[in-house]
Amino acid sequence: MRINCPYCGPRPNEEFNVLGDATKTRPDADKATAQDWLDYVYERDNPKGRLEEYWHHASGCRNWLVVKRNTVTHEVYSVVAARDYKKTHPEGVKK
Amino acid sequence: MSDPVFRGGLAGAKAIDGSISVSAIDDRGMIDLRGDIKDKKFVAATKKVLGISLPAQPRQSVNKGEVTALWLSPDQWLITCPRAKGAHLANGLQTALAGIHSLAVDVSDARSIIRLEGQGAKEVLMKGAPVDLLASEYTDGYVRRLRFAELAAMIHVVSSDPEIIDLYVFRSYAQYAWDWLAATSTKQSRLSLFANQSIASV
Numbered sequence: 001m002r003i004n005c006p007y008c009g010p011r012p013n014e015e016f017n018v019l020g021d022a023t024k025t026r027p028d029a030d031k032a033t034a035q036d037w038l039d040y041v042y043e044r045d046n047p048k049g050r051l052e053e054y055w056h057h058a059s060g061c062r063n064w065l066v067v068k069r070n071t072v073t074h075e076v077y078s079v080v081a082a083r084d085y086k087k088t089h090p091e092g093v094k095k
Numbered sequence: 096m097s098d099p100v101f102r103g104g105l106a107g108a109k110a111i112d113g114s115i116s117v118s119a120i121d122d123r124g125m126i127d128l129r130g131d132i133k134d135k136k137f138v139a140a141t142k143k144v145l146g147i148s149l150p151a152q153p154r155q156s157v158n159k160g161e162v163t164a165l166w167l168s169p170d171q172w173l174i175t176c177p178r179a180k181g182a183h184l185a186n187g188l189q190t191a192l193a194g195i196h197s198l199a200v201d202v203s204d205a206r207s208i209i210r211l212e213g214q215g216a217k218e219v220l221m222k223g224a225p226v227d228l229l230a231s232e233y234t235d236g237y238v239r240r241l242r243f244a245e246l247a248a249m250i251h252v253v254s255s256d257p258e259i260i261d262l263y264v265f266r267s268y269a270q271y272a273w274d275w276l277a278a279t280s281t282k283q284s285r286l287s288l289f290a291n292q293s294i295a296s297v
Contacts (some may be wrong), residue, residue, distance in 0.1 A: 009154075058240045
């Protein structure tokens with residue numbers, strides 16, 4: 001799988017570390033219950049198909065990226081820097 | 096009190112003369128510089144001290160005289176200069192950048208530099224990295240970090256013709272990288288990727 005880093009160009013996935021689901025939104029610390037935190041920190045779906053994930057270009061520009069990819073075909077649909085992703089998805093992404 | 100004496104990570108390593116020549120460079124000072132390239136004050140202050148504009152374009156470097164700025168990430172550069180001037184330059188940057196959200200640290204001892212020279216240097220490196228260094232983008236001044244022989248490393252194409260490439264690795268890995276290159280750059284292990292292969296037909 002090759003990831004097209006917006007800063008470094010197409011790079012092999014050996015250069016990246018994956019963090020996981022990019023669609024989770026951090027709960028409001030004043031209102032969140034234990035269940036909200038459990039969901040935010042631990043609970044993850046394991047979808048077959050499209051997925052949005054955080055990837056870290058650890059052996060490159062060391063920037064956080066949001067990669068939309070397919071877990072079945074390994075097709076990569078889009079890659080954006082996490083800081084730009086947050087600007088376009090201020091409230092997180094609803095599933 | 097005894098004064099600390101600098102000893103390079105590859106002190107005493109004898110230059111290798113195989114299919115290419117490999118030598119250690121330990122007279123470079125290095126400064127880690129971080130800041131916002133969109134901040135005009137940051138750009139002006141760094142230019143005043145360094146005498147060069149930082150490369151804003153990814154994977155590029157700028158060189159003037161003794162000072163080189165290597166792009167590391169959108170907000171990070173590695174400044175190299177003669178080792179004797181490293182601390183002075185870092186101090187100059189810190190003074191000029193006071194009050195500006197930024198960072199300048201003398202990291203001269205953090206990395207070791209190994210210089211590969213000669214036709215075939217890229218092929219030697221390619222044995223340890225899943226990267227096509229023969230692509231046209233790897234020309235004069237190009238910088239990229241990569242996985243080389245399982246290490247976090249960085250290459251700087253000082254010149255593509257004749258081939259001169261500086262390999263930056265963290266100091267503690269320098270001996271490993273050196274031994275790896277020594278074993279891989281012998282005359283017998285030269286690769287000729289695009290030449291006619293003289294393998295007898297079966």
